[in-house]
Amino acid sequence: MPPNTAAKEISLKVIKTACSNCNLRELCLPLGLSDEEMHRLDDLVSTRKRIKRGDYLYRAGQEFDSIYAIRSGFFKTDVLLEDGRDQVTGFQMAGELLGLDGISAERHTCNAIALEDSEVCAIPFPRLQSLSREIVTLQHHFHKVMSREIVRDHGVMMLLGTMRAEERLAAFLLNLSQRFTARGFSPAEFYLRMTREEIGSYLGLKLETVSRAFSRFQEEGLIAVQQKHIRILDIPGLKRLMTHHAP
Amino acid sequence: MPPNTAAKEISLKVIKTACSNCNLRELCLPLGLSDEEMHRLDDLVSTRKRIKRGDYLYRAGQEFDSIYAIRSGFFKTDVLLEDGRDQVTGFQMAGELLGLDGISAERHTCNAIALEDSEVCAIPFPRLQSLSREIVTLQHHFHKVMSREIVRDHGVMMLLGTMRAEERLAAFLLNLSQRFTARGFSPAEFYLRMTREEIGSYLGLKLETVSRAFSRFQEEGLIAVQQKHIRILDIPGLKRLMTHHAP
DNA sequence: TTTTGCGGTTGACATGGATCAAGCTAATTC
């Protein structure tokens, strides 16, 4: 192999690691930054990490030092209660941040587990804090990201507190669809990365209930399910289900 | 009235408005700041606002410009769904912050309603952002406060997703008890500021279920209830209820 | 003081989702 080829490969790799060349920059932390600012962020976000399917990115109780931006792949986060019960608190995909809950006690409060082979950018939190004191846009955006997480959680609380099983699942599918769309994928057709049990845990339901709801949706022509492959056939129908099925 | 008395009163009032003289400073935003830093925060947090019982501090949809620190009183926040369903997303007491959800879209996403006559300090958010670029401790603390809110929400999701009615109520009472304790009140005896319906909405239960759970706790000698007056008789008993009643 | 009404309690009954159980499907391992 001629040496210049190797050099090119290396340099390509370096370029690909930078925020400024990441195709997720409009979804992720760099949103709204100028070129100059983004290059300063590049220095910070240099560590990339591969996580195999099933592996932990971090565990509850571990010391917190970085937040993570998902570059590719799919994660779930879950919380464990002392008595063994656990709950999935979220599913995260490319361009989303993991670890914000750890800031509060400087210790992670949940587990983050890859649901497929994934790649994340580690962002050392103290350095992010310094940089966001210098780059106002970064500070503002970071605050918005944290706040958005709070709003998202309120949505989940709403779902768990007031919706019935089928409404919850409809809301879940519509949410996935919308997030896939934002990433340039089909809004109507996707593979679920999580099991029925994980969906159930997230939605406060048992896996059997999730399965039955999928079957019902299929019978009613709202979706086509084949294991983890989902095609949404009637988005307005799913939306109607959510608003008109009030008790 | 001699003029110097009036002057004294005014100056007292001014002093009382400042963070540096607020007895909540160890719970609230100023936590960890030096005297000099706290005085700089004082300038920012100058606007006090009284909210009568039943009145809105802000409403979902309103433009966001400030977060609020509760100086005295008690609030609830709730989210409304299009179809009329609503859910209480939290109860807030003195020293806690309201409005963090509004940062994300620069618009409040929930209603904040006083459950008793209350007083809040308005903190203009853009100014808080500037100041936290200058005062590192303030920046760090603010990040922790936001993160703590995320962790709290995960706790509620856990509660709504995996706990049964009596466990939820036990968790709720223990949480109140602990927060009252942190404010120097009795851990065992307090008045609820909210109705059974509001508790139910927060816990994802109907008011009848809440009422029955209260009665059951009383029968079992865990608490003494008389309307809104609660005395916790057996804190370990309530804790046991939460961990050993797993399905 | 009496009236009114909201919030709370309690009972009887209904039901959505949990639980238990069996069988199926499609990966993964051998």
Next chain:
DNA sequence: GAATTAGCTTGATCCATGTCAACCGCAAAA
């Protein structure tokens, strides 16, 4: 390619909580 297994589907039954309804009690209004 067969065997194994994790994940999924479906049916039968059960139970916690919701629903509906009656009544109680305290606080505000008259």
